[in-house]
Amino acid sequence: MGRTLIQALGACTIVGFFLTAFTPAVDLLERLTAPEEPAQRAEAIVVLGVGGVAPGGGLTDRSLRATLEGIRLYREGWAPLLVLSGAASGSRRAEAEVRAELARQLGVPASSILTLSTANTTRDEALGIRALLEPRAVRRILLVVEAPARMRASEAFSRVGFQVATASSNPGAAVLRNPEDRLHELKQLGLELAARAYYRVMGYL
């Protein structure tokens, strides 16, 4: 690659760094790629796996936030069923099981909780949750998912036959405050774009 091209790439990187870290550009980009939508009543709330279980056996921050949001939506009556997803990693317990334990401790009846602890990807979660909910004739779901992954998850679940509404698993985090958060968000958006491209190629969307 020529020196001028490398210099142009470097200039873009530096300008991009300043735009990302010190302006609200990434907030706008996130709003464009994953617009907020109001929660809608559904037949089941589905909390997708995210973050997993920490080495100490508790949920990671991201997983805990998503689980609590799902429990909050259930307790407010947005749906009568709470589906908790999340696979095991290494010797740790499955995220879905730890989440279900927390939900029961916070007052969600065991009969209202379903778990999926075998799916590692969003596509696998869509298929696994369809297998779980099909016998109950559940079609309308409220998907709890982190903002950058919202569109891909929503489309992946629609693709397997669900009517999907989404809720952010980290509400209130949409307004990012410091440069480090914004840079992290840009990285997440980049990974999400790559994941979307892969899902498109594979025909999952």
Next chain:
Amino acid sequence: MLLLVVAGMTSLGAGLALRRSGVDTRGLGATLGEVFALAGTVTLFYLANVTLGLGIVLGVRSLSSHFISAYLLDDSSLLVLSLLQGVVFFCWRRRRSG
């Protein structure tokens, strides 16, 4: 904003100190060109590392029953590694051409 002010002040201070010590401070444009080239080299390494990492993740997933999360690549260490690769490669190339 505080971060920008702090970085701006230390840059200004360093520039003034250089000038006082009698070092020739002309050629800022050429220096910026070098900085862009270095940043470009680091970016190339980062993109190459992420692309190769994704390829390995997808390859392992499709060729075996083992699951590796693509989010393993969402780690600041990869950025630092790319920075080191870029700096070493850039300096090495300059030494060879200089």
